[in-house]
Amino acid sequence: MHNSLREKEWATWLRAAIAGDGVAYQRFLQAVTPFLRAMARRRCESFGAPASEAEDVVQEVLLAIHLKRGTWDPARPLGPWLSTIVRNKMIDTMRRRGRLVAVPIEDVIETLEADEQADDLDHLDVERLLARLKDPQRDIVQSISVRGTSIRDTASRLNMSEGAVRVALHRALKTLAALYRSDNS
Incomplete structure (x- = not known):
């Protein structure tokens, strides 16, 4: 599936979830988790963090999505919103470990490529x-x-x-x- 089509499908599910559709929310989370996991792994690699940090970051991101899903503006693309959450949670993780983190502006918007392997x-x-x-x-x-x-x-x-x-x-x-x-x- 083309990335923009996948992002539109995810956005449709998240809109429905915000409106109270539990099935859509479950579909959204199941579909987006492999993407988040791949992005967290890439971030760990680029920040020089151990790969073991990636799963912790994914869990933090999923909690943030759940708690902050109402802050997503449905008129805007979903990908940058998700990328920003992953970036921020990665920075939080690195700060807790006492490392200096510099995030290039190019890393703010990630492509929506994900490992299709579901765990x-x-x-x-x-x-x-x-x-x-x-x-x-x-x-x-x-x-x-x-x-x-x-x-x-x-x-x-x-x-x-x-x-x-x-x-x-x-x-x-x-x-x-x-x-x-x-x-x-």
């Missing part, structure tokens, strides 16, 4: 990490992040306020990120 272990990793969360956090993450159910519907189903669901989701995602980092360090 079957991703699903197992997600399930293993989710199993370590306590209810209702696990239920909230599965409902909103995995199935794409809206916060309103999740709150209604769990007899919680929308604010409480947002707080629980935020805390659960922070916990998942910490668990993932501790498992991979």
Whole structure:
């Protein structure tokens, strides 16, 4: 598939996901993850970071996409938005390690080439990490992040306020990120 066609398809799915379509959100995440992984590997290589950092960056990017998906302007191309998130998360990773990072302006806009290999272990990793969360956090993450159910519907189903669901989701995602980092360090 041509890159611009793929980007349009991803943008269509993300627009639908923002509107509350959980199936579209799942399609978007499954399609974009190999692209993000390839981009993170290239960034690690260009910054002189160990290749092992790439997967941590991908997880941080996926969390950022989830939390900030409402900031994407649907009238603008999706590729530069994703590239910027990857670049920023890579810089954050390098800063945590105490390295000086210089990012050439040419690296801001990446082409949408991705390794088409899907990692079957991703699903197992997600399930293993989710199993370590306590209810209702696990239920909230599965409902909103995995199935794409809206916060309103999740709150209604769990007899919680929308604010409480947002707080629980935020805390659960922070916990998942910490668990993932501790498992991979």
